[in-house]
Amino acid sequence: MLTEFRNLVVGEVVEAVRYVVPRGESWPEGHKEDRVHEVDMAIELYMKSGAVLMLSWAMDGMSEGMAIEIKGPKDDPDSLPGDSVDVTIHVDWIRYLGLSIANIGVSWHIPNEGCPAMPWAYDFDFSDGSSLVVALGEFNNAMPKYLPDALLVFFDVVAATEYKIPANVASPCD
Structure with a gap:
């Protein structure tokens, strides 16, 4: 199934980016936005x-x-109970506009005993050699920490490489 998904996505060109946030909020709404969102x-x-x-x-x-x-x-839009915030022109996203996705890597973990392996991060490689990582987590005391009810976007390769979660000792870039 992952191979089929990769085949659908690889070669697609990014034109716009939006974050879905709770209704009535905006972004960053206090969230860090310096190379990690x-x-x-x-x-x-x-x-x-x-x-x-x-x-x-x-x-x-x-x-x-x-x-x-x-x-x-032609698919129906998703029904997430939130507002969509356009972040396309944010300085961290601009460099990816017009680039095609060259590959997607996935990092797996077993979140709790008895659970199946689940993806916790996706590593996107782009046609110009750049990359970014989207992973489960949020900021806690100004540091990215694993929490499964938010997402982190790492535009900085060093920060993504250093990010690890309790259920997997590898970084999302490995």
Whole structure:
């Protein structure tokens, strides 16, 4: 299934980016935005083809992971209970506009005993050799920490490489 998903996404060109936040809020709403963004609900990558790639945190009982899906131009929009905030022209996102996705890597973890392996991070490589990582987590005491009910976008490779979670000793870039 991951191979099929990669085949759908690789080659897509990023045109716009939106963060989904709780209704009535904006972004960054107190979240860090210096080369690592904290996003409350979801990230939507709008592609030149009209497709939308959406990443969100997902929990099912003790299973905690990241959901990723791609919607075609004619699909119904998602019904997340939040507001979409356009971050396309944010300085950290501008460099990725017009670039195609060259590859997507996935990092897995077993969140709790008895749970299946779940994705906790996606590593996006782009056609110009740049990359970014989207992972479960949020800022706690000015440091990125694993918490499964928010997302972190790492634009800084060093910060992404240093980020580790309790259920997986590897970084999302490994």
